[in-house]
Amino acid sequence: MNILVLGIGNILLSDEGIGVRVVEALQERYYIPDSLDVMDGGTAGLELSENIANRDHVILIDAVKTGAPAGTVIELFDDDVPRLFRTRISPHQLGISDVLGILKIMGEIPKGFTLFGAVPYSLHTGTELTEAFLPIREAILRRLVKRLAELGIELEQRDVGVPVNLLTQMAN
Amino acid sequence: MNNRVIIDPVTRIEGHLRIDVEIDDGKVSKAWSSGQMWRGIEQILLGRDARDAWAFTQRICGVCTTVHALTSVRAVENALQLEVPINAQLIRNLMVAAHAVHDHIVHFYHLSALDWVDIISALKADPKKAATIAESVSTWSLNGVHELTSVQQKLQSFVDSGQLGIFANGYWGHSAMKLPPEVNLIAAAHYLQALEIQRDANKIVAILGGKTPHVQNLTVGGVTNSINLDSQSVMNMERLVYIKELMTRLDDFIKNAYLIDISIVGASYLEWAGYGAGVTNYLSVPEMALDSRGTRFALPGGYIENGDLSGFKAITSFEDKFFIEGVKESSRHSWYADDGVPLHPWEGVTDPNYTDFQDDGKYSWVKSPTFYGKPAQVGPLANVLCMAAAGNKSALDNTQFVLDTVGSLASTKVGLDALHSTLGRHAARAVRCAVLMEEMHNQWDLLVDNIASGDVDTFNQPVFPKGEIRGIGFHEAPRGVLSHWAVIENGKIKNYQAVVPSTWNASPRNDDDVPGPYEAALLDHPVADPQRPLEILRTVHSFDPCIACAIHMVDIEENEIVKVKVI
Secondary structure, three states: OOEEEEEEOOOOEHHHHHHHHHHHHHHHHEEOOOOEEEEEEEOOOHHHHHHHOOOOEEEEEEEOOOOOOOOOEEEEEOOHHHHHHHOOOOOOHHHHHHHHHHHHHOOOOOOEEEEEEEOOOOOOOEOOOOHHHHHHHHHHHHHHHHHHHHOOOOOEEOOOOOOOOHHHHHHO | OEEEEEEEOOOOOOOOEEEEEEEEOOEEEEEEEEEOOOOOHHHHHOOOEHHHHHHHHOOOOOOOHHHHHHHHHHHHHHHHOOOOOHHHHHHHHHHHHHHHHHHHHHHHHHHHHHHOOOOHHHHHOOHHHHHHHHHHHOOOOOOOHHHHHHHHHHHHHHHHOOOOHHHOOOOOOOOOOOOOHHHHHHHHHHHHHHHHHHHHHHHHHHHHHOOOOOOOOEEOOEEOOOEOOOOOOOEOHHHHHHHHHHHHHHHHHHHHHHHHHHHHHHHHOHHHHHOOOOOOOEEEOOEEEOOOOOOOEEEOEEEEOOOOHHHOEEEOOOOOHHHHHHEEEEOOOEOEOOOOOOEOHHHOOOOEOOOOOOOOOOOEOOOEEEEOOEOOEOOHHHHHHHHHHOOOHHHHHHHHHHHHHHHHHHOOOOOHHHHOOHHHHHHHHHHHHHHHHHHHHHHHHHHHHHHHOOOOOOEOOOOOOOOEEEEEEEEEEOOEEEEEEEEEEOOEEEEEEEEOHHHHHOOOOOOOOOOOHHHHHOOOOEOOOOOOOHHHHHHHHHOOOOOHHHHOOOEOOOOEOOEEEEO
């Protein structure tokens, strides 16, 4: 299985950065085996196309707007994921919907998808998730680890957390 | 008859852009450009370590990550008077070129070509005839009948499936679409091929930057790439040779597809050389520093007033007073609390005060920057005109090639004046792409030679003095002049202002009520169908607004490009 975990979001807009924050937490707390790619996609678009292309499975984590109350977590699978981005409820729809559309026409669309989305409390300027969103990050992280196990990748927890990058260190 | 058309696209990536136009007898008589979202991201930097600012600024925008990172380290280096090792300058220059080449190709083919190309019409084309046309103007290897037939079949299967996907957002069949089906088919083929090619440019940025989409190798004082031509894990000969291979593939596409395609569009829509000039004060900065202090550059920049190239004034160094003293921003028509008196960015204040949309008052979150009191257009057109005025050979040759090719396809003579237009901005972008590509080869040679001479330095340690220092970093980014202005106290950011290219071009009226470049460019545009204002999008897209992607997006469920409201 060729799997990518891709967190998307703008970490300068508080809860908007949930996808990136979940991916950071995953890397801090678990050993990532060579067989798994984990990526902070930020707010990028077309630059991601090659990373997503031809995967067996892509797990996306993103802030979404569904009309549901803030703090709602949604899970979608396979064909429902590209369909979701077509109906534009993710703030990053431009990037990702373009990329998925392009991969489709190029015949490189991944075989399977999982999306973990959460409805943000705040999109205000700030580098940290709101207090209320921290449990949401934990909930998505647990679901993500479980989903990876279902896909055949059992992650081993680190004894001590390792901050993954500069921005995480600074935010802490 | 007087109509008001409001185009209000929605995006969160860089902020909404709203365009309002008043239409009188089928022509635009008044235009307003309005930024609809306040971010205040500069506030996030206050109090942070100046060495870390770049890592935050590269998250400002989803499209222009690398450029904000680079401009930020330049601003801090400028404040410290810190020299940057030659290797670091050259590695940065290669990244600048690769990023811009990526950006220009994607902008033309994927974000704006469909303003001119009717994809659906390509289904009616005769692939054989199309191949003959393509092969008569270009030696690009993927113009054959086999390739074109397969592209047409691919499009047909998309249309048959009822899901147009990325093509669902066009104004197909609009009366302003003029290319014959065969040319539309060639363009559709290149659209798809460009999707492959853009990856090559992106790969170069990723190899040098260590990570994509957000590069990791920049640092105040240089780059973090360690150089050892024989080591497996660092910047070595194998990687440099691979970069060269990718460059050669890009060369081929730019010369034999991009420059030709832009000429075909130019020849077919030559009347668009008469629309969209707008503000013809052009501002551009020199790029690709060749020495450690930034006093010599591979590509010139400067200022041209009123479209008069003979009056070109060069900007010559990272310390250039003419540039640094010329920039001010006013909020007379913007939603901020100060009295609107133009301020220099180091003194800039950002105190939001939203009213509603007031036609003659405040109507935008974008401030209005001026250069010595006047609005200025920035972007590839400004850059190419300045390079041409400065006598840069590559810019002159590539410009002449496009003008000649357009002229010969349209059986007329096309001069440099045609560039002051909507079409000119597209042509200049293609020319700039070719210039950057040529210069990238020079930079590659310089880097390999410098390393071979035994120099492997990539970093000078920054040391922050006590007290206050000020710095400015500029960069000729894909969308034009980008400048970051930093005030640093005891190593921490005290004030930070980013004057981005789209601020120059999308600015509202300034302190003297003079319209900004978008607003001025839209005047007198014909609008055939106010419900489908293709002509307006053509001109706004030609600037490559950072929100260009947004303007072109579609909600498939509702089947519209943007919210267009006709009052």
